[in-house]
Amino acid sequence: SDSLPVFTAEEVAQHRTPKDRVWVTYKDGVYDVTDFVAQHPGGAAKIMLAAGGSVEPFWGLYQQHMKQEVRDILAQYRIGSLKGGAAAVAPTEDPYRNEPRRHPALIVRSDKPFNGETPAELLVASPVTPNDMFFVRHHLPVPVIDNDKFTVTVEGAGMRSLQLSVQQLQQNFKRAQVAATVQCTGNRRTEMKAAPAPGGSGAQIKGLDWEVGAISNAEWGGVLLRDVLLAAGLQPGDASVQHIHLIGLDTDMTGTPYAASIPIDKALSEAGDVLLAWEMNGQPIPADHGGPLRVVVPGTTGARSVKWIGRIVASADECQGHWQQKDYKAFSPGTDWDAIDWSAAPAIQEMPVVSAICEPAEGAELSTYDSEVTIKGYAWSGGGRDIIRVDVSADGGKTWSPAKLSKHPHSRPSRAWAWTLYEATLPLPEGFKGQLQLACKATDQSYNTQPEDVSSIWNIRGLVNNAWHKVNVSVVE
Ligand code: HEM
Ligand code: MTE
Incomplete structure (x- = not known):
């Protein structure tokens, strides 16, 4: 970089549009990222x-950039060095200085945000996940909220605007309780990442x-969003309200x-069970999970x-925000970053049928003295579709057996918002030593089931991976 030209901060500041080229600095480097903007x-x-x-x-806000992969992308666009070096850039306050404490058992996938x-074996340890162990997915720093002053505003054209504290919600609306699974659209992305892009595109x-x-x-306690919208004067059937x-x-x-939207039919449906929740497993919702008040949209992606x-x-x-329009959409296996037309796909709402093996773990060693293997995991489907069967295999999916299902007592067909845990014990082939591939797949009440592997559903964002889950174990002496 010694031979590269040196630019002042003022010169860099003149490059703010594709026409003038888009320059940025990082530490003492100057980069022309014009050609990367559309692929970001x-x-x-x-x-x-x-x-x-x-x-x-x-x-500092989106610290998922603090990794080699991002530095490698930047390196391709380096055009010079910044006069005065890194010191020319004013230091900023850490937006993450107010984060809550977290249980060390959570497996950290990114620090800031x-x-x-949740460790897999804890998922199957109880029908509801303890609050401290519930997975956490943030895009931004946790906001600092004074719970005593907190209110939520409810408004819309032709409606009266309501400002409600949690106490007012508790006093003026009928309490509702819903057991609902929250699943991130990116769950099981690592398996999709490990598979090459179909067709060898290298994407x-x-x-x-x-x-x-x-x-x-979790079991969520609160009031129905529907009741609050109706109290604010929303007219069911008013065609001018769609989201x-x-x-x-x-x-x-x-x-x-951070913002999202859901279709009006889901929000207003009596059987939709969309909650404004302040309670999580009998406790006030912790800061990491959206306390003092969050929305729970059962059967819909987290x-x-x-x-x-x-x-x-x-x-x-529809909400025009980033996470509704430019993320949480899945494309053809053949679509690379530079070819995405975000407007061509709808925002993911309901999720497909999924399942996973939580025990044994990948790479586990079973003993030849054990004549059987016990498989435990979860299954769930979006839209309230109940799980009617989970099949498990100890030979990579050549032969299958049904597992024993255990459901939340409140789950019922078409309103099965909570996951189904399952367990199955399969005999091991007699005298067998070596590698075994365990597999599971679930079927929901609409007889939807899971695709065999990730190749047909592979997508550049690594979303909605609902392929059979496969776990390799070995049987040793
Ligand atoms: C995501 C590169 C600038 C905001 C990403 C990712 C890459 C990347 C590779 C994907 C990370 C992953 O999830 O593995 C770059 C490069 C930049 C740049 C090379 C150089 C100029 C920015 C800036 C902002 C930003 C200036 C914000 C103002 C984001 C956000 C995400 C992201 C919000 C998505 C994070 C999520 O999944 O929630 N960027 N980025 N990036 N970047 Fe950047
Ligand atoms: N809400 C806000 N305000 N900010 C966020 O970053 N993340 C969403 C959703 N709600 C998010 C949010 C995503 S992507 C998921 S998967 C769930 O919260 C995760 O909820 P949890 O952290 O309680 O598990």
């Missing part, structure tokens, strides 16, 4: 915020390295909050269950 996994709008200046304050998964999946634990189950926007109190450095809910807006249009 976090969206073109986000990367443009740094145009003409340093990416560092932004990466915090993302941690690379980007996203957090979730194994099977970006899923947890309910759910806006969080966590914001990025431009003040833009991204719509907005935490720290600050504002609810009835609208004609």
Whole structure:
């Protein structure tokens, strides 16, 4: 880099549009990232915020950039060095200085924002996941909220605007309790990442390295969102309202909050069970899970269950935010980053049928003295579709046996929001030594089942992986 030209911060600041080229700095490097903008996994709008200046304050917020893979991308675009070096950039305060304490058992997939998964053996240890062990998925720092002053605003065209404290919700609305699984759309991304892009294109999946634990189950207590919307004067059947926007109190450095929307039919359905929840397994919802108040959208991907809910807006249009429009969409296995047309796919809402093996773990050693293997795991489907069967195999899917299912007592067909845990004991081939591949697949009440492997559902964002889950174990003396 010694032979590269040196630019002043003022010169860099003149490159803020594709026409003038888009330059950014990182430490003492100057980069022309114009050609990367459209491919940026976090969206073109986000990367443009740094145009003409340093990416560092932004990466202080989105620290998933603090890795070699990102430095390698930048290196391709290096055009020079910054006059005065890294010291020319003003230091910024750590936006993560107020994070809550977390249980060390969570497997950390990213520190800032915090993302941690539940260890697989804990998922199957109890029908509801203890609050401290419930997986955590944040896009931004946890907001600092004064619970005594907290209110949620509910509004929309033709409605009266309500501002409600948790206490007012508790006093004025009928209590509702729902057992519901929250699953991240990226659960099991690591298996998809480990598979090559179909057709050998070399396309690379980007996203957090979730194994099977970006899923947890809880009993949520609160009130139905439906009741609150009706109290605010929403007219069922009003064709001008098609979406309910759910806006969080966590914001990025431009003040833009995490936000999502759900279709009006889900929000208003009596059988939809969408909650404004303040209680999680009998406790106030902890900060990491959206306390004092969050939305729980049962049967829908976790991204719509907005935490720290600050504002609810009835609208004609879908939420235009990043996580509704430029993420949480899956594309053809043949679509690479530079070919994505985000408007071509709908935002993921309901999820497909999924299952996973939580015990034994990948690489576990079984003894030849054991004549059998016990497999434990979870199965779940979106849209409230109940799990009617889980099949397990000890020979990689050549032969199958049904597992014993254990359901939440409140689960019922078409409103089965909670996962089904399963267990099966399979005999081992007599005298067998060596490698075995365990596999599972679930079937839901619509007789949907899971694809055999990730290749047909492979997508560049690594979302909705619901392939058979396979675990390799060995039988040793
Ligand atoms: C995601 C590269 C600038 C915001 C990513 C990812 C890469 C990347 C490789 C995918 C990470 C992963 O999930 O594995 C870059 C490069 C930049 C840049 C080379 C150089 C200029 C920015 C800026 C912002 C930003 C300036 C914010 C203002 C984001 C966000 C995500 C992301 C929000 C998505 C994180 C998520 O999945 O929740 N970026 N980025 N990036 N980036 Fe950037
Ligand atoms: N709500 C807000 N306000 N901010 C977020 O980052 N993450 C979403 C959703 N709600 C998120 C949010 C995603 S992607 C998931 S999977 C779930 O919260 C995770 O909920 P949990 O952390 O309680 O497991």
